[in-house]
Amino acid sequence: MFGWPGFWLALLCGLAGQAPADEVCAIDDADREVCLAAPANRIVTLSPSLTELLFAAGAGVRLVGTVDFSDYPPEAAELPRVGRHDRLDLEALLALEPDLVVAWISGNPREQLDRLRLLGVPLFLSETRDVEGVAESLERLGRLAGSEASAAAAAATFREGTRALRAEYRAASPVRVFYQVWEQPLMTVNGDHWISQALALCGGENVFAEAPSRVPRIGLEAVLARDPEAILTGGAGPGDATWLEAWRDHAQMTAVRRDNLFVVDPSLVQRATPRLLAGTRAICEDLEVVRERR
Known part of the structure; x- marks a missing residue:
């Protein structure tokens, strides 16, 4: 002691x-x-x-x-x-x-x-x-x-919201999506990125999910070859559809032929914050339009 x-x-x-x-x-x-x-x-x-x-x-x-x-x-x-x-x-x-x-x-x-x-x-x-x-x-x-x-x-609140979306769209038919992050150079996201995971919550399938880089630079021909059913982009800012208009020159694409070209608010999708939940809901609504146009 x-x-x-x-x-x-x-x-x-x-x-x-x-x-x-x-x-x-x-x-x-x-x-x-x-x-x-x-x-x-x-x-x-x-x-x-x-x-x-x-x-x-x-x-x-x-x-x-x-x-x-x-x-x-x-x-x-x-x-x-x-x-x-x-x-x-x-x-x-x-x-x-x-x-x-x-x-x-x-x-x-x-x-x-x-x-x-x-x-x-x-x-x-x-x-x-x-x-x-x-x-x-x-x-x-x-x-x-x-x-x-x-x-x-x-x-x-954020986790409950993502669980609810996953349950709501679990049985939804898949939609092949190209998400455009930037125009020059042309950039997208791979399957590990939160944007791709947001697409998946809505039944979206990222056509560049297998890319090795999280935010890869890609070529126009690669997008055309994958023929996405929908194209989504945040553009250069909220409501800016300029980047989408360039895709209309490629009328052979399914997304263009069916007018499945959508602008999303980049601050809701391209920032990893709780507002991603609102951005994901907006994506889900866009993909429902795609399904209706089949």
């Missing part, structure tokens, strides 16, 4: 090996454990999608900065800007004195993220890859921001 001095020494040593009571930790999408001494109070996000995620997780009041084109929710417009996602203004970012920066792995300049890391700025690296990843990101960000209850509720 310890004497009193030994008892206190053992107790203090034991406490020294424990994490502080307020410490919060989460695993980011680079498989790094990110720990903060306390929930973050000054957060900067480095993509529009990440800004949306933080607001959806109930942590909007803790945001002190973001990048250009962060336009949702409306409150995001009031946040100071620290450059574009592909070229950050590190001086402006550091002036905000963030205690957490949420970064986009493939979208932010690696050398600038490395610089922030060297300066000791806590970084959470995010790269949502699939539909389930939206809910998981909400939960992890909510943990770091101290808004776990709100984040858990948002994640549960």
Whole structure:
């Protein structure tokens, strides 16, 4: 048995090996454990999608900065800007004195993220890859921001919505779809991407699902050879059908012949946020039109 001095020494040593009571930790999408001494109070996000995620997780009041084109929710417009996602203004970012920066792995300049890391700025690296990843990101960000209850509720709502869509369209006849991400160069998504998974929830079959790259560049002839029954695109912005008009030059395609050319709101589909649920519902409605036109 310890004497009193030994008892206190053992107790203090034991406490020294424990994490502080307020410490919060989460695993980011680079498989790094990110720990903060306390929930973050000054957060900067480095993509529009990440800004949306933080607001959806109930942590909007803790945001002190973001990048250009962060336009949702409306409150995001009031946040100071620290450059574009592909070229950050590190001086402006550091002036905000963030205690957490949420970064986009493939979208932010690696050398600038490395610089922030060297300066000791806590970084959470995010790269949502699939539909389930939206809910998981909400939960992890909510943990770091101290808004776990709100984040858990948002994640549960999102998961329930995807389950409902899967059940509703489980027996729907398949529709072969080409989703156009960009025009020049012509780009799409493969089967691992959340957009392809959203199509699948509606009974859509991505004609480029087998592509090795998540966002591959493709040729016009490859699309013509696959002869999709429907073409969907976000265009250059909401309601922009310019890219679809170019497909009308290829009247031999099934999608063109049946007028199955659809514009979707890119902010609802091409951002991995809870609004993906609304975007997926819109896709499902478009694919129902395709089935009616057979």
